[in-house]
Amino acid sequence: MNVLVTGGCGFIGSNLVKYLRRERPDWKIVNLDKLTYAGNLETLADLEGDPRHVFVRGDIANRELVEHLIVQHGIDAVMHLAAESHVDRSILGPEVFIHTNVLGTQQLLEACRARGVKRFLMVSTDEVYGSLGPTGAFTETSPLQPSSPYSASKTSSDLVALAYHHTFKMDVVVTRCSNNYGRYQFPEKLIPLMVVNALHDKPLPVYGDGANVRDWLHVDDHCQGLLVALEKGRAGEVYNIGGGSERRNIEIVKGILGLLKKPESLIQYVADRPGHDRRYAIDPTKIRTELGYQPKHTFEQGLAETVTWYVENRAWWERVTSGAYRQYFDTQYKARLQGRG
Ligand code: NAD
Numbered sequence: 001m002n003v004l005v006t007g008g009c010g011f012i013g014s015n016l017v018k019y020l021r022r023e024r025p026d027w028k029i030v031n032l033d034k035l036t037y038a039g040n041l042e043t044l045a046d047l048e049g050d051p052r053h054v055f056v057r058g059d060i061a062n063r064e065l066v067e068h069l070i071v072q073h074g075i076d077a078v079m080h081l082a083a084e085s086h087v088d089r090s091i092l093g094p095e096v097f098i099h100t101n102v103l104g105t106q107q108l109l110e111a112c113r114a115r116g117v118k119r120f121l122m123v124s125t126d127e128v129y130g131s132l133g134p135t136g137a138f139t140e141t142s143p144l145q146p147s148s149p150y151s152a153s154k155t156s157s158d159l160v161a162l163a164y165h166h167t168f169k170m171d172v173v174v175t176r177c178s179n180n181y182g183r184y185q186f187p188e189k190l191i192p193l194m195v196v197n198a199l200h201d202k203p204l205p206v207y208g209d210g211a212n213v214r215d216w217l218h219v220d221d222h223c224q225g226l227l228v229a230l231e232k233g234r235a236g237e238v239y240n241i242g243g244g245s246e247r248r249n250i251e252i253v254k255g256i257l258g259l260l261k262k263p264e265s266l267i268q269y270v271a272d273r274p275g276h277d278r279r280y281a282i283d284p285t286k287i288r289t290e291l292g293y294q295p296k297h298t299f300e301q302g303l304a305e306t307v308t309w310y311v312e313n314r315a316w317w318e319r320v321t322s323g324a325y326r327q328y329f330d331t332q333y334k335a336r337l338q339g340r341g
């Protein structure tokens with residue numbers, strides 16, 4: 001089996017490439033990644049010289065390049081993860097989200113259609129469903145009500161992929177996963193940002209009242225779900241992936257401080273994210289009953305392991321948080337932290 005993984009140098013993509021090397025060692029993986037701020041080839045340094053992992057730097061919106069790769073490597077299936085993925089960045093600058101997530105995905109689909117790729121796995125997100133009240137959970141038939149430019153762009157790409165199935169009979173499977181955590185996550189997302197700030201004794205910026213709820217899943221459990229959906233999912237179907245670990249943001253932030261033995265006085269409540277979704281929760285019944293999917297990690301154990309990983313891999317996150325990241329951090333947080341002393 002020859003698989004094209006897009007975005008394989010990002011957080012989930014790099015974990016997926018490593019997961020596939022372990023679980024499906026005879027597969028060839030072609031990894032197409034543009035290496036934006038979020039993509040780090042260094043994360044895959046252990047695969048250097050591995051003949052079954054081919055890295056190609058390029059844009060998913062470059063249809064000619066994608067068609068060339070499909071033909072050159074005899075690609076059977078695509079696992080599409082490349083995206084602009086951070087909600088706060090989509091509020092600062094939505095345009096690149098439309099370029100990559102919407103137009104890029106459509107160009108990728110077109111290349112796959114033209115070259116007869118046998119299966120296209122569209123990695124979508126639970127954010128397509130919008131925000132929940134205090135009870136209930138998203139099922140695959142919940143209405144799509146995205147709130148941010150990020151989630152609107154993911155909803156568009158998710159629906160375009162499904163349209164390629166309905167209209168052109170392409171073999172497309174869509175997964176919608178909840179919040180991931182684990183090693184190699186860029187320190188702009190909640191968990192690694194709080195760990196890195198705590199290690200620097202810097203304020204931990206909690207948006208609003210800190211009571212927003214996310215449903216957390218270990219990245220390896222997401223990778224397992226993606227593989228099961230690729231191998232066993234039915235064409236044209238959507239599968240939610242989640243682990244039933246709902247937590248309020250403030251509980252997580254306090255948990256991280258406890259693990260690092262840092263004081264809660266570092267917590268600073270700051271201005272809320274505009275349009276901030278209140279609660280996400282996944283109903284994973286379909287993937288569990290139909291495909292036999294069962295996540296392996298508990299949240300408390302997974303969080304402790306993740307915090308330890310960041311403590312022990314300081315060199316990784318210090319390098320990825322270089323100049324460009326600091327500029328983003330200042331734009332995103334400086335005024336907010338000053339405003340709410
Ligand atoms: P990430 O931001 O860490 O990585 C994205 C990767 O895509 C980077 O390596 C980047 O260089 C690459 N990329 C960006 N634009 C590209 C382009 N035009 N062409 C080629 N490569 C490009 O993201 P992530 O958190 O690993 O998320 C991966 C996917 O999973 C995304 O599609 C995201 O929407 C989805 N998802 C993420 C989560 C989560 O909690 N992180 C949850 C559900 C779904």
Ligand code: TDX
Nearest residue numbers: 085086087125127178179188189190205206207212249
């Ligand atoms: O500094 C912060 N302070 C804070 O309170 C940050 C970065 C976040 N938060 C809050 C906002 C959210 O309620 O923490 C929660 C999690 O925020 P993010 O880590 O930015 O994730 P979220 O917005 O929930 O989106 C994530 O899950 C779904 C991923 O970034 C998406 O790519 C994925 O689709």
